[in-house]
Amino acid sequence: MKENVVIIGGGPSGIEAARRIRNFGYTPILIEKELRLGGHLAQWDRLFPEGVYAKEVLQTLLSDMDGIKWFTDVQILTINRLKDTYVIKLTNGISVQSKAVLITTGFQLFQAEKKEEYGYGIYNHVITNADLERYFQNRKDSRIDDPKVIGFVHCVGSRDEKAGNRQCSKVCCATAVKQACEIKQLYPDATVYCFYMDLRMFGRRYEDMYLEAQQKYGIRFIRGRVSEVSENHEGRLVVKAEDTLFGRPLRLSMDLLVLMSGIVSSHQSQELAKMIKLPVGEDGFFLPQNTILEPCKSQKQGIFFAGACTGPKTIPESLSEARAAAVAINDYFNTMTE
Amino acid sequence: MIFQGKQKIWSDYQKDIPDDHYFYVRSCIRQNFFPASEQTFLDIVHNRLGKDFYETPHHTTCGGIAYHGEAIPQETVMTIIARQFALMTESGYENYVCSCITSFGLYTETMDDWRNFPELEAKIREDLWKACRREFKVPKYLAHASDVIYKFRNEIAERAKFRLVNKETGEPLRVVEHIGCHYSKMFPSKGIGGAEYPYVLAGMIESWGGEVIDYPERRHCCGFGFRQYLVKANRGYSISNTYKKFESMEPYKPDMIITNCPGCPFFMDRWQYVIAEQTGKTYGENGYGIPVFTYEEVAGLVLGYNPWDLGLQIHQVAVEPLLDKIGIPYDKADKYKGKNGKLLRVPEYPMNIKCC
Numbered sequence: 001m002k003e004n005v006v007i008i009g010g011g012p013s014g015i016e017a018a019r020r021i022r023n024f025g026y027t028p029i030l031i032e033k034e035l036r037l038g039g040h041l042a043q044w045d046r047l048f049p050e051g052v053y054a055k056e057v058l059q060t061l062l063s064d065m066d067g068i069k070w071f072t073d074v075q076i077l078t079i080n081r082l083k084d085t086y087v088i089k090l091t092n093g094i095s096v097q098s099k100a101v102l103i104t105t106g107f108q109l110f111q112a113e114k115k116e117e118y119g120y121g122i123y124n125h126v127i128t129n130a131d132l133e134r135y136f137q138n139r140k141d142s143r144i145d146d147p148k149v150i151g152f153v154h155c156v157g158s159r160d161e162k163a164g165n166r167q168c169s170k171v172c173c174a175t176a177v178k179q180a181c182e183i184k185q186l187y188p189d190a191t192v193y194c195f196y197m198d199l200r201m202f203g204r205r206y207e208d209m210y211l212e213a214q215q216k217y218g219i220r221f222i223r224g225r226v227s228e229v230s231e232n233h234e235g236r237l238v239v240k241a242e243d244t245l246f247g248r249p250l251r252l253s254m255d256l257l258v259l260m261s262g263i264v265s266s267h268q269s270q271e272l273a274k275m276i277k278l279p280v281g282e283d284g285f286f287l288p289q290n291t292i293l294e295p296c297k298s299q300k301q302g303i304f305f306a307g308a309c310t311g312p313k314t315i316p317e318s319l320s321e322a323r324a325a326a327v328a329i330n331d332y333f334n335t336m337t338e
Numbered sequence: 339m340i341f342q343g344k345q346k347i348w349s350d351y352q353k354d355i356p357d358d359h360y361f362y363v364r365s366c367i368r369q370n371f372f373p374a375s376e377q378t379f380l381d382i383v384h385n386r387l388g389k390d391f392y393e394t395p396h397h398t399t400c401g402g403i404a405y406h407g408e409a410i411p412q413e414t415v416m417t418i419i420a421r422q423f424a425l426m427t428e429s430g431y432e433n434y435v436c437s438c439i440t441s442f443g444l445y446t447e448t449m450d451d452w453r454n455f456p457e458l459e460a461k462i463r464e465d466l467w468k469a470c471r472r473e474f475k476v477p478k479y480l481a482h483a484s485d486v487i488y489k490f491r492n493e494i495a496e497r498a499k500f501r502l503v504n505k506e507t508g509e510p511l512r513v514v515e516h517i518g519c520h521y522s523k524m525f526p527s528k529g530i531g532g533a534e535y536p537y538v539l540a541g542m543i544e545s546w547g548g549e550v551i552d553y554p555e556r557r558h559c560c561g562f563g564f565r566q567y568l569v570k571a572n573r574g575y576s577i578s579n580t581y582k583k584f585e586s587m588e589p590y591k592p593d594m595i596i597t598n599c600p601g602c603p604f605f606m607d608r609w610q611y612v613i614a615e616q617t618g619k620t621y622g623e624n625g626y627g628i629p630v631f632t633y634e635e636v637a638g639l640v641l642g643y644n645p646w647d648l649g650l651q652i653h654q655v656a657v658e659p660l661l662d663k664i665g666i667p668y669d670k671a672d673k674y675k676g677k678n679g680k681l682l683r684v685p686e687y688p689m690n691i692k693c694c
Contacts, residue, residue, distance in 0.1 A: 113343070116534035121343035228534075230554040231339060233589040238554040 002027045005329055006088055006096055008272065009104035010070060011039020012315055013307025013322040015061045017102055020326030022067045026333070029096050030070035031088075033268060037062065037072065039106050045136035047315055048171075048178040049205040057315065075268075079275050084336070086302060099336070100302050100329045103286065104322065105268040107308040109261040110157025110165065118153065118259055119229040125237050125254070126229060128156075128261045129172070132179055147190055147255035150183055151239055152176045153226045154196040158262025167283040169262035170312035173200045176260045177213045183258075184217040193220045193252070195241050203314065222250070229257060263312040276300065285311045296325040304329055339552060344535050351522075351532035355489040356479050361431035362391045363422060365438035366399035368632075371604040374649030375634040376437050379483055382637055386497060387490055391435070394425050402440035406564040416462045417469065419448050424472035434477035435486060439599035442482040443520025446528050449476060480528075482521060484598035484633050488530055488538045491545040499642030502548030504593075505665035510549040511593040514628075515539035516583075516606065518599025519559055539596050542633060546640050548594075555586035561609055562601030577616075580609040584621045584628070591623075594660055595630040606630045611654045614691035625692040627655030639666060646672050658694040670694070 005021045007014045010032030018028035036042065044054040077089040079101070089095050112120040112128045120126045125143050127135075135141040154176050158169035173196065180192050194213075199221070201207045213219040224242040232238050237254040265284030273280045278298055279287045286309050289297040296304050306325035307318040360383075364376050383389040400422065401415040426434055436442050452459035459476075466472055487494070495501075502511040517536045522529025531537025534557070540550045559566075561580035566572045583606070597603040610627040614620050622628045630653070631639075638648045639661075645668045650657045661668055673694075674682045687693050 113346075116347060116532065119343075119534075121346070122340055122535070124340060228557060230556065231552065232554050 003100070003333055004029055004096060004098040005100045005102060006031065006086065006098040007102045007104055008076060009039070009106055009268070009307070009309070010034070010037040010072065011104060011106045011307065011318075012041045012058070012061060013106065013309075013318045013325075014039075014102070014104035015065075015322075016319045017104060017306050017322035017325050018068045018070075019061070019064060020323050021102075021329060024326060024330045026329075028068045029098070030068060031074055031076065031090065031096075032070065032072045033075050035073050037070065040109075040130075041315065043130060043133060043137075045133045046178070046182065048174045049203065049209045051178070051182075076272065076275070079272075081302075084302065100304065100332055102304045102306060102325055102329060103269070103272060103298070103309050104305075104307045104325075105266050105272060105309045107263040107312065108266045110163065110169075110264050112156055112259045112261045114163060115156055115160075115259070117228045118156065118226065118257070119231075119237075120259055123229060123231045123237060124235065126257045126259065128259045129175055129179060130261065132183070132258050136179075136182060144256055147183075147187060149252065149254045150180075150187070150190050150192045150256045150258070151226070151237075151252070151254050152180055152192070152194045152258045152260060154194065154260050155225075156259040156261050157264065159197060160262075165262060165264055165283065167262075167285075167312070168200065169260075170200070170202075171314055172260040172262060173198075174203065174206050174209065174314075176258075177201070177206075177210050177219070179258065180219045181209070181213050181217050184219065190255075191220070192217070193222055193254075195222050195224060195226050197223070197225065224250075226257075263308065266309070269309050276303065278303065283311070285309065294328075296321060296328045302332065304332075344537075347535050348531045348537040348541075351527065351530060351537070353485070353528070353530060354479075355481055355485050356433045357389075359390045359431060360392070360433045360435040360481070360486070361426040361429055361477075362393045362483070363397050363400075363434070363436045363441065364393065365436075365441065365600045366403070367604075368437060368600040371600060372632050372635070372649055372652060374647065374652075375632040378638040378643065378648055379437070379487070379634040382494070382634070382641065383486065383490075386641060387493060392429055392431060394429060397422055397425055400436070400438070400441040400444055402438070402444045403564070403568070405444065406440065407568045408565070413462065413465065415444060416448050416451075416458075417465045419445060420462050420466040420474055421470065421472060423477060424466065424474035426477060427473070427475045432475070432478035433481070434479065435481045435483055437483045437600075439482060439518030439520045440601075442480070443518075443524055445477075445480055446525050449480065450525065452476065482538075482598065484521075484538050485530060487633055487637055488541050491542045494637055494641060495545045495547075498546060498640040500640050500664050500666055502543065502546045502594075502636075502640065502664065504663050506663075510547055511660075511663070512551050512591060513543045513548040514551050514553065514556075514587050514590075514592045514595040515543060516556075516560060516595055516597045516599075516602050518597070518602055521598065539598055539633060542636070543596065546636070551587065551590045551592055553587045553590050555583045558583050558586075560597070560599070560602035561605040562599075567601075567605070576605065577609050577612055580605055581613055584610070584613065587628075588621055592628055593663065594636075595628055596633055596636050597630060598633050603630045603632050607654045611688050611691050615689060618690050620691050622655070623659065626659050627691050629653065629655045629657045629660050631657075639664070642666075644668070644672075646675070654691075656692065656694040
């Protein structure tokens with residue numbers, strides 16, 4: 001009989017891990033809390049740096065799901081370990097058993113309304129990076145009305161001790177540059193500003209994307225944080241910021257402000273951490289056994305990690321880690337049978 | 339503007355305010371700027387709301403102006419505060435209410451410091467004992483006096499003789515609310531509504547019939563800013579701040595401004611005269627300024643107090659056009675009469691800002 005492997009979280013890491021685990025000859029059981037598989041990828045339009053459509057990536061991942069069982073709209077009620085087996089009770093009344101559990105619970109975006117000074121949910125033309133991706137997908141959002149001046153605020157709720165998140169969200173800089181170029185494609189006459197602390201263009205071709213944003217699209221990069229946002233009597237946004245390179249304060253009227261909500265640990269990760277007593281870091285993300293040598297192994301036997309549940313990652317990084325986790329799980333079963 | 343978004347924030351930043359039995363401390367500068375406000379507050383809470391507010395003539399300044407003007411160190415201001423707390427303790431009260439926003443900020447900061455650094459509190463206790471042989475309990479509850487009026491705003495509305503409504507049109511008056519910087523910018527959770535969208539004055543305006551204006555420079559300093567004004571050479575900064583605020587609120591055509599800080603009504607009122615003298619520009623209707631009130635004065639107006647008993651003749655900007663708009667009666671002849679009925683000196687009229 002094939003061994004079960006329970007995978008908690010049906011985002012790209014969970015799907016890719018399920019496929020690889022199946023290829024090793026096990027039966028993956030994928031558990032997803034949302035109504036459909038795909039995680040944040042399903043809600044994103046295009047991916048940096050080349051602008052590949054997220055939908056195509058997800059379709060490719062989902063095109064080969066033979067031999068994989070999955071439940072959607074389901075949450076974990078309890079996880080108990082009996083000898084070397086985990087018994088997992090689900091909210092749909094089903095219990096599943098597995099000697100190996102892979103956690104791929106990903107991340108959630110920082111709630112932008114917590115940065116009250118930026119006025120998300122207060123002022124009509126303040127949106128988030130996720131809202132903008134939805135707009136790119138369906139072109140429907142009453143808050144976006146032929147904007148002439150657009151701003152992007154980097155690091156909203158990340159690298160921000162006041163917000164309780166010291167960590168860098170890693171992918172927001174590249175996402176902001178990508179989105180700035182995309183909105184410029186839609187509104188070529190618009191003036192687009194990016195307010196940044198540092199531009200962390202760490203990946204291959206990211207620097208090219210940044211240069212293209214300046215040279216081809218004329219995006220104006222301002223090193224400094226936005227201090228407050230308000231609305232004038234015409235309903236336009238009034239954005240106060242500081243240009244730290246020029247050493248002077250700025251006040252700009254804008255038609256749209258996009259907040260780059262940072263990546264924080266998901267609620268599901270936090271619940272699981274309490275349920276299984278898994279250690280998490282100060283940033284709320286799971287702590288692997290060894291961040292360099294064993295990033296996919298937890299500190300508990302039979303529990304593995306992949307993707308952004310151990311910290312912010314790009315899609316390719318999450319997929320690579322999912323494959324590595326499949327190998328680690330296969331090794332784990334092989335060790336058990338020796 | 340998404341009103342529900344603000345309501346959500348307001349519901350997140352509420353605080354419990356005791357129903358009764360407060361130890362009240364006055365502001366050191368308000369009695370010079372707007373002398374009737376504190377008396378009106380005490381009259382409202384004692385005689386209209388029937389609350390127990392105790393004050394002692396032995397209390398002093400909190401030391402805030404000297405502290406923020408960098409004239410005295412933190413330990414000194416903490417010892418002054420410790421003495422105020424000792425007076426409260428000796429009087430048998432636990433709920434401390436201050437009239438001044440600077441004091442409220444300082445008390446909040448001091449109590450927070452003592453929570454985080456108990457050794458500092460121990461040192462201040464020792465210093466106070468050495469200085470005047472007094473001991474104190476930290477207040478169980480700290481409120482600003484505007485918190486108290488906010489708490490009883492609906493009771494005041496029930497007893498109101500006038501509402502913040504234009505009697506001719508029936509439209510709500512357009513009201514700018516200006517919150518003192520030290521109310522909640524340092525400790526957002528200590529202020530009703532938090533730091534970015536405070537509700538303490540907005541709640542009063544809503545209860546009393548007015549409409550709150552949100553304008554781009556709403557959060558900006560009134561212009562006092564301590565060293566901006568206290569250092570004479572910096573006074574250009576002070577008036578520039580005030581000017582920026584008035585330029586920002588002008589398109590909304592506000593009928594009035596309501597404040598909860600000692601400095602704010604003074605600077606927003608007096609600088610309108612200076613701006614008019616310097617630039618010829620006025621911000622109210624028909625060459626008048628925009629009248630600026632303390633929240634106690636506005637509470638007094640809606641409760642039907644005589645405007646001259648509220649000290650509104652002390653304002654630089656004429657209040658009569660607003661009184662007429664609401665329909666509040668007043669006797670012009672009494673404006674500059676003292677309590678004994680004798681005429682005090684009548685001020686000179688300015689060049690550019692119209693006065694009654």
